[in-house]
Amino acid sequence: MTELGNEAKVQRLSAEDIERRLAQCPALPSLSSISNALRSLLQADQRYTAQISDIVRRDPSLTSRLLRLVNSVYFGLTTPIQSIEEAVFYLGVRQIRQLALVTPIIEDFQRLTVRCAFPWREFWQHCIGVALMTREVIGTVQAPLDEGDYVAGLVHDLGKIVMAWSFPEHFAAIHHARANPEVDLTETELAVLGMDHTQVGSIYMRSHNMPELMIEAAAFHHRPQEAKQHTLIVAAVQIADLLVRNAKIGTSGNLREVAFDECMASPGWQILFPTAHEAEMAIARASMGRSLQQLPSILENLV
Numbered sequence: 481m482t483e484l485g486n487e488a489k490v491q492r493l494s495a496e497d498i499e500r501r502l503a504q505c506p507a508l509p510s511l512s513s514i515s516n517a518l519r520s521l522l523q524a525d526q527r528y529t530a531q532i533s534d535i536v537r538r539d540p541s542l543t544s545r546l547l548r549l550v551n552s553v554y555f556g557l558t559t560p561i562q563s564i565e566e567a568v569f570y571l572g573v574r575q576i577r578q579l580a581l582v583t584p585i586i587e588d589f590q591r592l593t594v595r596c597a598f599p600w601r602e603f604w605q606h607c608i609g610v611a612l613m614t615r616e617v618i619g620t621v622q623a624p625l626d627e628g629d630y631v632a633g634l635v636h637d638l639g640k641i642v643m644a645w646s647f648p649e650h651f652a653a654i655h656h657a658r659a660n661p662e663v664d665l666t667e668t669e670l671a672v673l674g675m676d677h678t679q680v681g682s683i684y685m686r687s688h689n690m691p692e693l694m695i696e697a698a699a700f701h702h703r704p705q706e707a708k709q710h711t712l713i714v715a716a717v718q719i720a721d722l723l724v725r726n727a728k729i730g731t732s733g734n735l736r737e738v739a740f741d742e743c744m745a746s747p748g749w750q751i752l753f754p755t756a757h758e759a760e761m762a763i764a765r766a767s768m769g770r771s772l773q774q775l776p777s778i779l780e781n782l783v
Contacts, residue, residue, distance in 0.1 A: 605730030613720035639681025661735035718748035
């Protein structure tokens with residue numbers, strides 16, 4: 481048994497028991513098929529506002545998020561936007577695509593969190609914040625070819641969600657046992673459950689035949705140097721995660737504070753910027769800093 485002070489005692493599980501329970505966790509359809517009609521339309525060479533608006537209008541949740549976002553303080557509009565066509569015009573294809581991705585994924589995530597009390601809204605903000613910052617970080621070294629980097633950032637902490645569904649008592653014990661915030665969350669997860677969220681997430685994703693990029697983002701976002709196929713994007717996810725935690729935007733459930741210098745000393749930073757000059761680093765830091773300042777108002781209207 482694992483002793484947790486005044487908290488209930490839970491049994492630390494073997495790898496075999498954990499994998500058996502994970503096999504019962506429901507699949508997330510949005511991760512394998514995300515808004516296909518909208519995605520194909522947005523990838524076309526000619527993009528018509530009326531066509532995009534017609535597809536957006538079919539999804540009430542996406543419509544609601546779109547209108548909230550476009551009317552947020554971030555966009556500084558003096559007259560509220562009530563038309564989907566106007567919202568599409570202001571936001572542009574990139575923002576619409578990201579909204580189309582995040583809406584079904586977060587709704588699927590929410591179905592797995594009903595068993596545990598946790599500040600889930602702040603957790604969704606952390607996940608989306610990491611997704612947005614992953615695009616910002618990777619964009620400093622290469623032009624993104626698709627939305628893979630964004631989705632990698634969005635699902636990096638999926639293991640925590642799966643843990644909450646599959647092991648609700650362990651999940652509750654883990655987050656009630658955080659007496660010392662200097663102890664990293666993964667250490668507590670290993671002590672209480674027997675696996676940390678990076679292992680849980682990667683096992684779950686592999687069992688559901690998710691793309692290797694998503695699997696590596698879940699498995700290696702704390703140690704991107706171990707990623708085999710998508711090292712640069714996983715490195716960007718690590719940096720984005722640290723930056724969002726440093727700025728205290730949302731919550732990942734990891735209470736250990738992150739200093740800004742830790743972001744620049746991380747393995748991910750060394751992977752992405754191994755030989756960069758100080759001037760280049762100053763530009764990158766300034767760009768990331770501006771994006772971080774904008775995140776709270778964006779996230780307030782997304783989640």
